[in-house]
Amino acid sequence: MAICLCCGKEYDGCLCGECAAKTDIEDLCNRIIAYNPDNGEEPKADQIWEKAVAEMTYPSNFKNVAFSVADFLPSPKREWQKIHSIVGDSVRVPRASKEWFYQVYDKIIGSEKLGKTERIRLKGLMLETLYQDYRYREADELALDLLDRPLNVWQAAYVIAEFFCQTRRYDEAEDAMSVGRTLAADNKDAIRTFDDLLAKHEKRRAAADAEKKGEYLPNPKEGKAEAIEKYREFMSSIGIDVDISSTKSSGGGRYPEPIPKGEYPELIETRDPSFDSFVAFDLETTGIHPATDSIIEIGAVRVVNGEIRESEEFIFREFVKPFKRSVTDFVTELTGITREDVKDARQMWEVVPDFMEFVGDDVxxxxxxxxxxxxxxxxxxxxxxxxxxxxxxDVWRYAKELKEIIGYTGEDFKLGTVGEFLGIKNPEAHRALADAITTARIFLKLKELSAGQTSVLCDGGVLDLEDW
Incomplete structure (x- = not known):
């Protein structure tokens, strides 16, 4: 187009220098991308570019002009608007633009100059690109990262739901679809997109419940065997064994009929520390969300009449194969537990009943x-x-209640910090058995220091689990 989009002067480019200097380029890009010449609206009299697009042979291609207009913006807004011009409201990056998108994404995603919505939108696009390229582990980590913050764009919720549906995590897929439909409530096209996904989801879930064919399996035109093997390996890492011959979950990946959430009783808490025999325990997990993350290690030690018994018959320790989650590099760095450690472990519904049998009726x-x-x-x-x-x-709450009695002035109530204050060392922090033993020692020490004194019950509160 040989005219300036703003003033209409003949110009070999999108904007003349004068208009580029006084125009809100970002707003212009957004309006170009959003403009739909097929909706029957008449071009506005003061919008020269809208008049021009109405005369184009293929008006729908006009949104691509925003890609060039974005060159007038500084990075990272420039790259974001170029991506925006390519995808519009879509949830996917076109195949032809994937390699470019990978490069640009890495360059700008960490920039503080991008808004929250833009970052979530970019991460949603990257999530879809990763799992369509069978990079499941990276996709899983990005999906969990997105779930760690409130979603404010329906596209991100959609790709999370689609990813969970493809990886046979149907409860999580339904949760994401519910969020997405709420965000897209006023967008009929988006709601239709969710309806289509829901239909696939229900079909796949029905196949899973009946243990028949019909669940997702990669089916690329080329490299099918390699894609399926990548899928199978990832699914195994999150505790779902896939029988390739029948494309259904094998018996080893199934679990007993679960008790519905609403029918399971609430956890029973006691705030009375007047007991001397108990089981101290600790879990290592794939993340900080009990509703969606998974146990990867259980450690426990029995305390009898105030004495910690560390001989083999008084301890419980076992790896657990994570269910619907994988061991990320961050978790390995924090705990030392690797994917190899849990690969052949038993599932939580096999290990936890044995653990609770070890616990018996103890606190x-x-x-x-x-x-x-x-x-x-x-x-x-x-x-x-x-x-x-x-x-x-809960020893964490107990320590907070005794804060003044024991003379603790810190604000950090993490296990290691409280233990260090009390002179209790934990040379193997973030391993379940070591943390369980440390917990037992802290509890007994707190009881000793507070003997004969009355503490003030603290409110519940929530421990900062950023580095749990």
């Missing part, structure tokens, strides 16, 4: 266990179809 003592570890045990109980009614005592 379960944990650190932030009411908000965290105990909630994972509750979820495992649901999937094991077993109800656990043991009382839970």
């Amino acid at each position: 379960l003592v944990g650190f932030n266990s009411v908000n965290f570890d105990g909630q994972f045990i509750q979820r495992a109980g649901r999937y094991s179809n077993q109800i656990y009614t043991n009382r839970h005592f």
